[in-house]
Amino acid sequence: MDNRHINTEPLWKLFISLMGLLVVACLVLFAYLCLQKPIKNYLNKPTYSHKQLEEMARKRAIQRDKERSENWNLVEKGIHVKTGLKADPNLQVVIGACTSCHSAQLISQNKATRQGWKNMIVWMQQTQGLGDLGANEGIILDYLAKHYAPKETGRRNNLDTEAIEWYILNVEE
Amino acid sequence: MINKRRTFIKQSLQASLLASIGANVVFSKYLPEGINLLGLDHETKSFPGKSDLLTVLNDRPINIETPAHLLNDKLTPNNLFFVRNNGLPPTSIDVDNWTLEISGESAEQTKSYSLQELKSRFENVSYNLTLECGGNGRSEFNPPAKGNQWTTGAVGCVKWTGVRLKDVLNDVGIRSNAVYIGYYGADTHLSGSPDKTSISRGVPIAKALENESMIAWAMNDQDIPLLNGHPLRLVFGGYPASCSGKWLTKIIIRDKVHDGQKMTGKAYRTPCSPVAPGAKVDDKDMCIIEDMPVKSLITYPKTGAVIQQSQKLPIAGHAWTSSDNITKMEYSIDFGMSWKPCVLSESENKYAWQHFEAELTFPEPGYYEVWARATDTEGNTQAMLLPGWNPKGYLNNACHRIAIKVQ
Numbered sequence: 001m002d003n004r005h006i007n008t009e010p011l012w013k014l015f016i017s018l019m020g021l022l023v024v025a026c027l028v029l030f031a032y033l034c035l036q037k038p039i040k041n042y043l044n045k046p047t048y049s050h051k052q053l054e055e056m057a058r059k060r061a062i063q064r065d066k067e068r069s070e071n072w073n074l075v076e077k078g079i080h081v082k083t084g085l086k087a088d089p090n091l092q093v094v095i096g097a098c099t100s101c102h103s104a105q106l107i108s109q110n111k112a113t114r115q116g117w118k119n120m121i122v123w124m125q126q127t128q129g130l131g132d133l134g135a136n137e138g139i140i141l142d143y144l145a146k147h148y149a150p151k152e153t154g155r156r157n158n159l160d161t162e163a164i165e166w167y168i169l170n171v172e173e
Numbered sequence: 174m175i176n177k178r179r180t181f182i183k184q185s186l187q188a189s190l191l192a193s194i195g196a197n198v199v200f201s202k203y204l205p206e207g208i209n210l211l212g213l214d215h216e217t218k219s220f221p222g223k224s225d226l227l228t229v230l231n232d233r234p235i236n237i238e239t240p241a242h243l244l245n246d247k248l249t250p251n252n253l254f255f256v257r258n259n260g261l262p263p264t265s266i267d268v269d270n271w272t273l274e275i276s277g278e279s280a281e282q283t284k285s286y287s288l289q290e291l292k293s294r295f296e297n298v299s300y301n302l303t304l305e306c307g308g309n310g311r312s313e314f315n316p317p318a319k320g321n322q323w324t325t326g327a328v329g330c331v332k333w334t335g336v337r338l339k340d341v342l343n344d345v346g347i348r349s350n351a352v353y354i355g356y357y358g359a360d361t362h363l364s365g366s367p368d369k370t371s372i373s374r375g376v377p378i379a380k381a382l383e384n385e386s387m388i389a390w391a392m393n394d395q396d397i398p399l400l401n402g403h404p405l406r407l408v409f410g411g412y413p414a415s416c417s418g419k420w421l422t423k424i425i426i427r428d429k430v431h432d433g434q435k436m437t438g439k440a441y442r443t444p445c446s447p448v449a450p451g452a453k454v455d456d457k458d459m460c461i462i463e464d465m466p467v468k469s470l471i472t473y474p475k476t477g478a479v480i481q482q483s484q485k486l487p488i489a490g491h492a493w494t495s496s497d498n499i500t501k502m503e504y505s506i507d508f509g510m511s512w513k514p515c516v517l518s519e520s521e522n523k524y525a526w527q528h529f530e531a532e533l534t535f536p537e538p539g540y541y542e543v544w545a546r547a548t549d550t551e552g553n554t555q556a557m558l559l560p561g562w563n564p565k566g567y568l569n570n571a572c573h574r575i576a577i578k579v580q
Contacts, residue, residue, distance in 0.1 A: 101364055103233040109322040120319050127438070129364045153315045155450075155558040159476075159542060159576050166578065169478035171486060 086147040114145035222398035234258040238326030242475035249329035260371025263359040277425030281346025295336035301525035303330040303493040307413030310569025318566025330526040335389030339382040355431030356418030373433025410524025411495030443563040450562035464495035466570040469547040476575035486533040492547035493526040501548040502529040535579040
């Protein structure tokens with residue numbers, strides 16, 4: 001029996017763990033080298049309170065809205081954002097003739113046939129100081145009759161259940 | 174004109190700052206033009222003294238209506254009261270030097286009163302008076318009628334404080350041939366032209382002499398909001414609100430029907446005899462609207478409520494008429510097949526709206542509409558369909574409807 005025989009198993013285990021640690025260390029080093037820049041950026045990033053961040057978001061939203069509303073040509077979903085009127089190649093003629101006296105909403109909330117719109121123009125000319133529209137009158141009437149024509153609604157419309165905002169109402173019993 | 178408008182916009186921004194954040198902004202006077210407070214975007218949609226929850230139909234001229242569920246208060250708060258402007262409100266108001274002139278063919282003399290004189294020389298009175306625009310409900314007309322497309326919200330009832338118009342007219346002296354009174358205000362025509370009057374209407378002399386016909390300076394014990402006629406206006410309950418002239422500077426006693434702006438043509442007139450929808454009506458066949466029809470509004474709950482079938486649903490609202498009183502208030506949940514009574518309050522005074530309440534149960538889950546109808550002393554009630562079509566879309570008093578889902 002050789003008593004000097006040394007059990008090498010623990011040493012091997014130790015060696016393997018050391019190698020494992022070395023590999024992990026290498027990986028960490030590699031990752032650090034790769035991510036050095038983002039980490040640096042993160043550490044140097046100024047910190048803002050929740051309130052400040054909200055404030056900044058609000059500022060950006062206002063700026064965006066402002067740019068949106070100041071953009072004379074912006075059209076979204078067929079609507080000219082600045083006036084709320086339906087987009088059309090002849091829209092500028094309508095804007096020029098109508099909105100120097102009244103809001104564009106007075107157009108967009110109304111509906112009429114071509115003759116009905118003509119009657120309104122005549123009324124504005126007779127009583128409200130609107131001048132002769134010349135060749136623009138036909139263009140304007142075409143625009144209005146096309147985009148703001150009446151819909152047949154019968155003697156009374158259904159309630160617009162699509163447009164209603166449904167909400168849960170908890171009534172105390 | 175441009176300069177004047179700019180000052181008005183700046184003044185109104187100051188006022189709207191106050192209204193929308195509910196507190197005075199310290200140093201707001203140092204805000205450079207064009208710079209807005211954070212969080213106050215849509216500055217153009219805010220109007221002095223008016224809540225942002227209102228529906229803006231038109232911003233030039235300013236026309237704003239109140240969604241039905243915001244009218245639930247017994248007296249409408251000033252910042253929720255609708256606005257119907259024909260022209261541009263005055264840009265500078267000097268309350269200390271404001272005068273009201275009374276003159277006209279049928280006035281014994283021409284006389285002027287300062288605000289202070291009105292307040293001190295005549296008995297001060299308060300009435301709860303409902304004001305409703307003649308075109309309230311116009312959006313439902315078919316064929317459509319031109320103008321602001323009011324849905325249900327061009328109405329409100331507040332406590333008005335001022336003096337009786339008849340006391341002032343009698344102080345001036347009314348000739349026996351008097352027929353009508355007409356008003357003039359300090360607002361300017363939309364075109365900016367100083368030669369044009371935006372609106373100058375009035376009422377028959379008998380209406381002017383009613384107890385509840387007022388020259389008012391306060392709404393709910395506060396100054397009248399700028400957009401509602403500060404510092405002085407007429408108030409006639411039961412007539413189209415356009416008769417109740419704002420920013421009042423002059424009243425003329427006429428020996429004929431007043432022929433001011435929006436008294437003639439088709440304005441605030443309906444066909445003298447009933448016509449078919451879409452009919453062409455000559456101006457000579459159009460008659461001036463006087464009494465407004467009986468009407469009611471469900472102000473609670475807001476349309477679109479989803480409830481459990483086990484729940485009872487309370488409803489509330491107001492009803493008003495130009496006759497003496499509302500005598501009966503009913504609701505239907507089966508599209509008018511059957512009607513059940515509501516509890517109805519007494520009227521504070523003539524032309525005040527009355528309040529109703531009821532508790533509803535629903536027989537089974539499904540889609541329901543709650544309809545409401547009022548009946549007045551004279552037995553007049555509300556139509557379910559659109560009543561008498563007229564070219565300008567006035568006097569729609571069809572029953573109010575809200576949608577409910579029961580689960």
